Amino acid sequence: xxxxxxxxxxxxxxxxxxxxxxxxxxxxxxxxxxxxxxxxxxxxxxxxxxxxxxxxxxxxxxxxxxxxxxxxxxxxxxxxxxxxxxxxxxxxxxxxxxxxxxxxxxxxxxxxxxxxxxxxxxxxxxxxxxxxxxxxxxxxxxxxxxxxxxxxxxxxxxxxxxxxxxxxxxxxxxxxxxxxxxxxxxxxxxxxxxxxxxxxxxxxxxxxxxxxxxxxxxxxx
Numbered sequence: 001x002x003x004x005x006x007x008x009x010x011x012x013x014x015x016x017x018x019x020x021x022x023x024x025x026x027x028x029x030x031x032x033x034x035x036x037x038x039x040x041x042x043x044x045x046x047x048x049x050x051x052x053x054x055x056x057x058x059x060x061x062x063x064x065x066x067x068x069x070x071x072x073x074x075x076x077x078x079x080x081x082x083x084x085x086x087x088x089x090x091x092x093x094x095x096x097x098x099x100x101x102x103x104x105x106x107x108x109x110x111x112x113x114x115x116x117x118x119x120x121x122x123x124x125x126x127x128x129x130x131x132x133x134x135x136x137x138x139x140x141x142x143x144x145x146x147x148x149x150x151x152x153x154x155x156x157x158x159x160x161x162x163x164x165x166x167x168x169x170x171x172x173x174x175x176x177x178x179x180x181x182x183x184x185x186x187x188x189x190x191x192x193x194x195x196x197x198x199x200x201x202x203x204x205x206x207x208x209x210x211x212x213x214x215x216x217x218x219x220x221x
Contacts, residue, residue: 009033009066010161011117011125013109016053018205019128021184022176023164025060027126035066035122037113042076044087045188052185059180071112079103083188090189093203097134100188100200106137107146110160118156129162130169169208182217191221 010027014020014036027034038053040046050070057068076085083089084102091099110125117125129138136142143160151157164172173181186205187195195202197220209216 009035009122011035011037011113011122013037013039013113013125013127014053014068015128016049016051016056016185017128018176018181018184018186018208019130019164019169019172021053021056021181022172022179023126023128024057024065025176025179026163028060028062028064031064033064033066036068037116037125038068038070039109039112040070040072041108042074043079043084044090045185045190048187048190048193049185051193052183056180056183059183069113069116071116073108073112075108087189091200092198093200095200097200101135104137105135106142110146111150114150114158114160115154117158118150118154123157124159124161126161126163128164128172130164130172131166132168169204170212173208173214174212177214182219195220197221 010032012020012024012027012034014024015038024034024036036053036057038050040050054068057065079085079102083091106127106129110127113125117123143162147158147160167175185195186201187199188201189196189199195205195218197206202220205218206216209218
């Protein structure tokens with residue numbers, strides 16, 4: 001696992017899920033000053049996701065943890081009548097990972113935080129991309145080209161760092177097993193504010209806890 005080089009402040013793209021929440025805490029443990037970003041895009045699960053992220057940040061509060069910045073990037077007009085916006089036909093526990101692919105997801109999520117960092121002299125933005133991510137916008141080549149394009153567009157260099165890029169989800173859970181993981185949120189079909197326990201992402205979460213032999217603290221419907 002490659003850790004970021006020392007800088008005064010590092011931005012973190014945070015979703016409220018297991019991986020990015022553990023990354024936030026991990027960077028604080030590395031004595032980094034951390035500025036979290038949440039990108040709100042009109043997707044079905046965001047209300048629960050953002051509330052979970054805020055609760056987790058409150059729980060791990062530290063002088064080195066800066067206030068959460070919420071950036072709006074509405075995608076309803078782009079994704080249209082899609083399960084990610086309306087909650088209908090959400091990929092279930094038996095679906096392949098490809099079923100949850102959202103076109104341009106990493107490019108869209110990163111662009112506003114990268115611009116914010118460039119405008120506020122933050123030189124690094126951390127993403128919790130894992131080794132198991134199967135999509136083309138999670139590769140070394142993609143992030144290298146993305147950094148280059150943003151540098152040309154802004155005249156400022158913001159480095160994308162991926163400290164968990166060589167890790168699987170179970171390994172990340174082991175790294176954060178002492179954190180309040182019950183406050184993280186991974187579901188794409190929430191019911192009454194809780195994990196549904198039936199969607200693709202809930203299944204991924206349950207499997208990861210089982211594989212490492214750690215009790216899943218999640219409250220499922």
